[in-house]
Each structure stands twice: as C-alpha cells, then as structure tokens.
Amino acid sequence: DIQMTQSPSSLSASVGDRVTITCRASQTITNSLNWYQQKSGKAPKLLISAASSLQSGVPSRFSGSGSGTDFTLTISSLQPEDFATYSCQQSYSIPYTFGQGTKVEIK
Amino acid sequence: QVQLQESGPGLVKPSETLSLTCAVSGDSISNGDWWSWVRQSPGKGLEWIGEIHLHGTTNYNPSLKSRVTMSLDKSENQISLRLMSVTAADTAVYYCARAGGYKMDGWGKGTTVSVSS
Numbered sequence: 001d002i003q004m005t006q007s008p009s010s011l012s013a014s015v016g017d018r019v020t021i022t023c024r025a026s027q028t029i030t031n032s033l034n035w036y037q038q039k040s041g042k043a044p045k046l047l048i049s050a051a052s053s054l055q056s057g058v059p060s061r062f063s064g065s066g067s068g069t070d071f072t073l074t075i076s077s078l079q080p081e082d083f084a085t086y087s088c089q090q091s092y093s094i095p096y097t098f099g100q101g102t103k104v105e106i107k
Numbered sequence: 108q109v110q111l112q113e114s115g116p117g118l119v120k121p122s123e124t125l126s127l128t129c130a131v132s133g134d135s136i137s138n139g140d141w142w143s144w145v146r147q148s149p150g151k152g153l154e155w156i157g158e159i160h161l162h163g164t165t166n167y168n169p170s171l172k173s174r175v176t177m178s179l180d181k182s183e184n185q186i187s188l189r190l191m192s193v194t195a196a197d198t199a200v201y202y203c204a205r206a207g208g209y210k211m212d213g214w215g216k217g218t219t220v221s222v223s224s
Contacts, residue, residue: 001169032209034209034210034211036153036211042216043202043214043215043216043217044145044153044202044211044214045214046210046211046212049208049209049210049212050209050210055212087152087153089153089155089211091209091210094166094168095155095167095168095169095170096155097155098152098153098154098155099152100151100152101152101153
C-alpha cells in the first residue's frame with residue numbers, strides 16, 4: 001500500500017493567515033492526489049483533484065501543487081469557515097489511501 | 108446535484124454481518140462510473156473500503172477483501188455494502204461516495220455503525 005503522510009497533524013492559525021499543509025507519498029503517484037475538507041461531524045468534501053485542479057464552487061483561496069511524492073495544499077487567506085480537517089488521498093493505485101489528516105484550528 | 112444517503116443498523120453484534128445501503132437521488136447510478144465506500148473509525152483517518160463499477164466490477168481494499176461484498180441495484184438506484192464477521196475494529200462511520208475520474212466528488216452524510224454485544 002502507498003502510505004500518505006501529512007504534516008503538520010494540526011495547526012493553529014488566525015483569520016487572514018496563509019496556511020500550508022504538506023502531503024508526502026511513500027512512492028511516486030504522479031499527480032494522482034486529491035484533497036478533502038471535513039468539518040466536525042460532516043462528510044468529506046472534495047476540494048482539489050489531480051493535485052491542482054480546483055473543484056467547481058471551491059473558493060480560489062484554495063490551491064494545490066506538487067507531483068511525484070510531495071504535494072501541498074495552500075489556503076491563501078484563512079476564513080472562519082475554513083477551520084476543519086484536511087486530508088489528502090492518492091488515487092494512483094489500489095488500495096486508495098488517505099493521509100491521517102491535518103486539523104486547522106483557530107488561534 | 109447527486110445526493111447519497113446511507114442507511115442500515117446502527118448496532119451489529121460481533122461475528123455478524125454488517126449490511127448497509129446507499130440510496131442515490133438526483134442522478135442515476137448508471138450515469139456514474141464508480142461508487143465507493145469509505146469508513147472512519149472514531150478519532151481516526153479515512154479508510155477506503157472499495158468501489159463498484161456500474162457494470163458490476165469491484166475493487167476491494169486487500170485488508171478487507173475476504174470479508175467485503177459490494178453490489179448495486181440499478182432499478183432501485185442504490186448500492187450496497189456487506190461486511191462479514193465484524194469485530195469492534197469495524198466500528199466506524201461509513202460513507203458512500205460517487206467516484207469517477209479517480210476522485211470522490213459526492214458523499215453521503217455517513218452512517219454510524221457500532222459493533223458490540
């Protein structure tokens with residue numbers, strides 16, 4: 001299985017901050033990387049697919065980059081509604097695997 | 108906009124079979140490619156259980172493959188999950204999701220399943 005490792009596991013930030021979350025794959029996955037946002041008690045929501053493709057309706061302050069083994073999710077200016085847990089997922093090979101999640105909390 | 112709704116018993120006894128259904132509305136499952144099941148144990152990350160293609164082909168997580176069966180019913184527009192011989196480790200929130208193009212872009216709200224005697 002491909003292991004997905006996110007860092008940090010949690011972070012505290014203020015509204016307006018620029019936030020960066022990193023996801024590393026245990027082997028190359030080309031650009032087969034998705035990012036999900038999950039609010040407490042809710043289902044995950046797809047934000048970005050294929051490493052950098054923003055889903056329809058997702059604010060442009062979210063962006064993704066990377067290829068191979070190292071990927072980044074960036075929130076350019078954190079908004080109150082962005083406090084949530086973010087998870088990466090590789091879709092390169094079965095079984096599809098997720099990172100452990102990064103919890104973004106209010107400072 | 109597609110909507111998915113999981114349903115099933117909230118409590119299952121150890122060694123028994125967990126059976127869940129995911130009702131799809133707002134779209135036909137025949138219009139999708141793949142339909143997935145994902146679970147999340149308390150306080151843990153997301154775990155992909157497997158997926159089923161509209162033509163019936165399945166892919167399962169090897170860690171669960173010996174116990175999992177997925178099926179779909181086009182006439183009822185729903186997909187199903189069966190997980191045999193459950194243990195406490197199978198306690199989780201179970202989600203169904205529309206999967207296509209190697210991404211899960213529509214999710215149900217999830218259903219909580221506890222395994223306990």
